[in-house]
Amino acid sequence: MRAIKRIIPLLFFIPFIYSSCQQNDEYxxxxxxxxxxxxxxxxxxxxxxxxxxxxxxxxxxxxxxxxxxxxxxxxxxxxxxxxxxxxxxxxxxxxxxxxxxxxxxxxxxxxxxxxxxxxxxxxxxxxxxxxxxxxxxxxxxxxxxxxxxxxxxxxxxxxxxxxxxxxxxxxxxxxxxxxxxSGNSPFDKYHFQGDDTALNDSEKRGMELFFSDKLNCSSCHTGFNFSNNTFQNNGLYVVYEDIGRMRIEMDSVNYGKFKVPTLRNIEVTAPYMHNGSLNTLEEVIEHYAKGGMHGKYQSELITGFDITDSEKQDLINFLKSLTDKDFITNPNFAP
Ligand code: HEC
Ligand code: HEC
CATH class of the missing domain: 1.10.760.10 (Cytochrome c-like domain)
Structure with a gap:
């Protein structure tokens, strides 16, 4: 009898507990x-x-x-x-x-x-x-x-x-x-989580280059997601088959402009650019090093630069340090 007395008030609360659980399903x-x-x-x-x-x-x-x-x-x-x-x-x-x-x-x-x-x-x-x-x-x-x-x-x-x-x-x-x-790459561990050992020396040298005025990558690929969310013509062509942003805003200043993409996980997202025309990170760096194709509407921020082969390798190693292994193996993102 005593036990039942205890259960009755409990039963009374169950619907409330249930409905508040439903509301608290907030992610x-x-x-x-x-x-x-x-x-x-x-x-x-x-x-x-x-x-x-x-x-x-x-x-x-x-x-x-x-x-x-x-x-x-x-x-x-x-x-x-x-x-x-x-x-x-x-x-x-x-x-x-x-x-x-x-x-x-x-x-x-x-x-x-x-x-x-x-x-x-x-x-x-x-x-x-x-x-x-x-x-x-x-x-x-x-x-x-x-x-x-x-x-x-x-x-x-x-x-x-x-x-x-x-x-x-x-x-x-x-x-x-x-x-x-996605935000748990070696770069994140180094930069945001204070783990000095998360990047090796080559990756650190590549990071310096990436953020340097000489290479200027971070004037577009900036912030926590390596994109300033703008549209830019990064000099891929003089004549574009796909006119990009100009399809949306019919002004020639938008000719060949595409969204600045994130560089996170870039190691596993080949091929590159809006039309997948570059197959490797080596080709991407060649493209920027030669200063694009110098079309009329190319961004002034793409100016070209000289780097040695070993610097090139450092830059690629840095880009690969943006790979978040937890993310690309996370079953929440697979069927
Ligand atoms: C003027 C802005 C700008 C600068 C500076 C710039 N980028 Fe880009 N980047 C872009 C745009 C825009 C795209 C996409 C172009 C397209 O879709 O055709 C892109 C694409 C890329 C891609 C391919 C991404 C993908 O998912 O396809 C890589 C890698 C890349 N940039 C690396 C770099 C590096 C390294 C530097 C410095 C050497 C650099 N970028 C400098 C604007 C810029
Ligand atoms: C046949 C291949 C294909 C299928 C199916 C597809 N996508 Fe895509 N997705 C693409 C391509 C290609 C782009 C880039 C298109 C462009 O820029 O015009 C894209 C772009 C996107 C973008 C834009 C991302 C950004 O940063 O701007 C989102 C979001 C997206 N897809 C979500 C979806 C969703 C949700 C579905 C299912 C309802 C879907 N996709 C089905 C190929 C596909």
């Missing part, structure tokens, strides 16, 4: 040292259940017309969430025209795609789904398809208290993408 991100706070859109708070649903959607081929392609078909964990192919293969074996982008730290992006043509991660989700070269299905049809699946209906009910909707699909996938954070 607590453990950001790497030196990383700024994330700005999460008000209409898309991060919860663990939403992130889990977003991951399931990210790797689900049901998001393409013939159920062959998922987001994960072009964004691979071991390549820092980009594609080792020069041009990714979408639906019906079609190749695109731009090299896929790493999704590492995409949460900090201020615009998306190489030309920055899309303003938010939420909206970005619709682009590959509806692109006739990538997944080729209207997102409303994806919602209809997933509504026939009992598990998805259950998960959307739990996360959004609704049936499967395009709104929910874009919110869940972008919430998941905001967890794709």
């Amino acid at each position: 607590v991100s453990e950001l790497p040292q030196g990383f700024p706070e994330l700005e999460i859109p008000e209409d898309n708070p991060m919860t663990n259940a939403k992130i889990e649903l977003g991951k399931k959607l990210f790797f689900d081929t049901a998001l393409s017309r013939d159920s062959t392609i998922s987001c994960g078909s072009c964004h691979f964990m071991q390549n820092a969430m980009t594609d080792p192919k020069r041009f990714s293969i979408g639906i019906d074996n079609q190749a695109g025209t731009r090299n896929a982008m790493s999704l590492a730290n995409v949460a900090y992006g201020t615009s998306f795609f190489r030309d920055g043509g899309v303003p938010t991660l939420e909206i970005q989700v619709i682009t590959p789904i509806e692109s006739t070269e990538e997944m080729d299905i209207p997102i409303v049809d994806v919602a209809k398809r997933l509504n026939q699946n009992a598990e998805y209906r259950k998960l959307f009910k739990k996360v959004f208290n609704d049936e499967v909707t395009p709104f929910g699909i874009t919110r869940a996938i972008s919430a998941y993408e905001r967890t794709i954070i």
Whole structure:
């Protein structure tokens, strides 16, 4: 009898405990040292259940017309969430025209795609789904398809208290993408975590070069994510097949400008540049050393420099110290 008396008040509290657990499903991100706070859109708070649903959607081929392609078909964990192919293969074996982008730290992006043509991660989700070269299905049809699946209906009910909707699909996938954070490379251990032994002498010499006025790399590849989030013409061509930012803002000053990409995990994200035209870091450094192709719209910051072969090797070793092994083996980022 005494035991029952104790249980009754407990039973009374269970529904409250349960509902507060649901509310406290808020995702607590453990950001790497030196990383700024994330700005999460008000209409898309991060919860663990939403992130889990977003991951399931990210790797689900049901998001393409013939159920062959998922987001994960072009964004691979071991390549820092980009594609080792020069041009990714979408639906019906079609190749695109731009090299896929790493999704590492995409949460900090201020615009998306190489030309920055899309303003938010939420909206970005619709682009590959509806692109006739990538997944080729209207997102409303994806919602209809997933509504026939009992598990998805259950998960959307739990996360959004609704049936499967395009709104929910874009919110869940972008919430998941905001967890794709990389900041535990040897460089981070050295620079942000105070471990002087994390870089060897060659990597330290390469770091000096990278941040030097002579090489000037950090006038564009700067800050914790090695990008100032601007668009620049880094002198790859005189005549560009893909005019880059000018497709979005029709002013010739934008000719051949592309988003300054992060250099994090650069060792595993080859090939390089918007069109994957450079295969190795050696080729990239050659490109900058010769001062680009000197086109009319090339950035004035690309001026060229002389470095010895051993300095070149130091610079490459530094770039390779930006590889975050925990990130490229983290099962949260694989199906
Ligand atoms: C067929 C290959 C392919 C598929 C499928 C694909 N992507 Fe991509 N992704 C790319 C390419 C290529 C780019 C660069 C496109 C450009 O700049 O125009 C890109 C760029 C992005 C970007 C921009 C990153 C940045 O920093 O600006 C995000 C975010 C992204 N993809 C997420 C997704 C999501 C989410 C899905 C699934 C809904 C998806 N991708 C499906 C190839 C693909
Ligand atoms: C004027 C700004 C600017 C400067 C200075 C600059 N870069 Fe870049 N970098 C860019 C842009 C823009 C791209 C992307 C170009 C494209 O997509 O075609 C890029 C691309 C790269 C890439 C390929 C990234 C990828 O994922 O494809 C590497 C590596 C790189 N830069 C390293 C360096 C190094 C090393 C230096 C110094 C020697 C340097 N950059 C100086 C703007 C700059």
